[in-house]
Amino acid sequence: MSTPSHPLEFVQRYLQAVRFWLPKTQGQEDVLSELGEDLRSQIEQKETELGRALDKDEVSAILKRCGAPMLVASRLSPSRYLIGPTLFPVYTFVMKIVLLWILLPLFMLIVGPTSVAINGGDWGAGVLNTMGHLWFGWFMAAGIITLVFAVLERTHSQMGMDGKWDPMKLPPVPKEERKSSLVGTACQLVFAVFGLAWLLLLPHYPVLIFGPAAALLKAAPMWQKFYLPILLVGVVALLRPTLTLAKPGWAWFPSLGELVQTGLSLILLNFIIDTAGQTAGGEWHPFVMLTDAGSNSAQYAHVAALINVSILLSLIGVWFGLSIAIVIQAWRFLRAIRKRSPASRQPAALEAH
Amino acid sequence: MANSTVNSEVFENLKLELRRGCLTLAVLTQLRAERYGYTLRKALMDEGLEIDEGTLYPLLRRLESQGLLMSQWREEDKRNKRFYKLSPTGEATLTQLLAEWERINTSLTKILQEV
Numbered sequence: 346m347s348t349p350s351h352p353l354e355f356v357q358r359y360l361q362a363v364r365f366w367l368p369k370t371q372g373q374e375d376v377l378s379e380l381g382e383d384l385r386s387q388i389e390q391k392e393t394e395l396g397r398a399l400d401k402d403e404v405s406a407i408l409k410r411c412g413a414p415m416l417v418a419s420r421l422s423p424s425r426y427l428i429g430p431t432l433f434p435v436y437t438f439v440m441k442i443v444l445l446w447i448l449l450p451l452f453m454l455i456v457g458p459t460s461v462a463i464n465g466g467d468w469g470a471g472v473l474n475t476m477g478h479l480w481f482g483w484f485m486a487a488g489i490i491t492l493v494f495a496v497l498e499r500t501h502s503q504m505g506m507d508g509k510w511d512p513m514k515l516p517p518v519p520k521e522e523r524k525s526s527l528v529g530t531a532c533q534l535v536f537a538v539f540g541l542a543w544l545l546l547l548p549h550y551p552v553l554i555f556g557p558a559a560a561l562l563k564a565a566p567m568w569q570k571f572y573l574p575i576l577l578v579g580v581v582a583l584l585r586p587t588l589t590l591a592k593p594g595w596a597w598f599p600s601l602g603e604l605v606q607t608g609l610s611l612i613l614l615n616f617i618i619d620t621a622g623q624t625a626g627g628e629w630h631p632f633v634m635l636t637d638a639g640s641n642s643a644q645y646a647h648v649a650a651l652i653n654v655s656i657l658l659s660l661i662g663v664w665f666g667l668s669i670a671i672v673i674q675a676w677r678f679l680r681a682i683r684k685r686s687p688a689s690r691q692p693a694a695l696e697a698h
Numbered sequence: 699m700a701n702s703t704v705n706s707e708v709f710e711n712l713k714l715e716l717r718r719g720c721l722t723l724a725v726l727t728q729l730r731a732e733r734y735g736y737t738l739r740k741a742l743m744d745e746g747l748e749i750d751e752g753t754l755y756p757l758l759r760r761l762e763s764q765g766l767l768m769s770q771w772r773e774e775d776k777r778n779k780r781f782y783k784l785s786p787t788g789e790a791t792l793t794q795l796l797a798e799w800e801r802i803n804t805s806l807t808k809i810l811q812e813v
Contacts, residue, residue: 378778379755390740421755
């Protein structure tokens with residue numbers, strides 16, 4: 346690369362380098378002319394001070410002080426972003442919901458078991474396949490969400506957020522001392538009644554769980570062993586809201602009831618998963634089996650295998666969910682107990698003032 | 699070592715924040731008289747307020763787009779220069795800003811004396 350013969354040629358080269366990094370807008374030439382004029386004025390000023398023309402090193406020092414062309418161009422450019430600060434919180438919220446709460450469960454509970462079934466029960470190939478599809482799904486979803494928000498940013502970046510929100514519609518701040526609402530507890534009671542009725546009818550009417558597939562599928566024998574314990578959990582689920590409604594003064598009860606119910610469910614689930622895995626041949630006990638009507642079809646056998654894998658994975662997913670829930674509920678219960686102790690009441694009262 | 703780097707970064711960011719508003723006020727005040735970029739920078743520097751090209755020109759552009767400045771390309775000493783001056787809106791805004799500055803300055807002086 347040739348060295349400029351005239352010191353001012355350094356300035357030309359510098360401006361050319363800055364131009365390369367500047368966005369090609371109407372103001373580009375204005376920005377460059379102004380910067381060039383500033384640099385020439387600096388050189389002129391220095392020359393007046395020294396009483397002679399500047400040499401290459403002195404001009405070079407002025408340009409170095411001004412900064413690297415790319416850096417100067419970035420400072421001179423208008424600030425640009427793909428998704429601005431107004432939309433960014435919504436963008437991250439949507440991204441979390443789609444990637445973690447929709448795609449991940451979808452792949453774990455539906456795509457994964459299907460992939461295992463398609464691969465003839467080969468878990469390694471099934472899991473690898475699912476992981477590959479999951480990565481692709483995440484990548485595509487993230488790309489599409491980003492694209493949508495980038496378009497929104499350029500079209501409706503404000504989306505009426507400034508004037509249209511209503512302070513009256515903001516959600517209430519959760520109360521520190523969690524009190525079960527009457528409506529919520531009543532709903533739990535109604536659901537528990539229906540749930541228990543459903544459980545009681547289930548052995549006599551398999552259609553309640555299998556739907557039209559009841560002609561081809563039936564519950565595996567292992568469920569006979571667990572039917573009564575499941576009923577017991579159902580009864581606990583019924584007693585919990587009943588007692589909460591009957592004894593509103595027992596402030597400690599809702600969190601304890603929740604903890605006991607989750608604990609029982611977790612123990613039961615452990616036994617179910619454990620029993621499903623206890624076979625001599627290393628195979629899993631099925632959760633559902635084919636009825637006599639469907640036992641001759643390879644296609645139905647495939648469907649039954651698929652359902653069994655789905656149930657197993659769902660149970661494992663529920664086990665993880667309950668494990669997290671029990672830790673949170675235990676912490677809530679301990680906090681409720683601590684709040685009831687006289688030592689902790691005083692600071693709480695002081696805080697309230 | 700890492701802590702001092704973090705502190706220095708924090709300090710630099712806070713310094714930038716502190717300078718940002720002050721520079722706007724200084725630039726608007728200096729542009730009560732017409733100047734072009736270099737002479738404006740020099741005038742600020744002579745008063746002890748250093749400002750580099752990458753900060754000044756985007757600021758001038760922003761203030762102009764907000765209607766606080768007017769600019770005009772004109773030839774002077776055989777070179778084309780862009781001259782800036784406060785617009786009537788800019789003058790009114792500067793008066794308000796200076797009043798606000800006085801108020802903040804008085805409060806801050808009082809707070810600092812109490813410490």
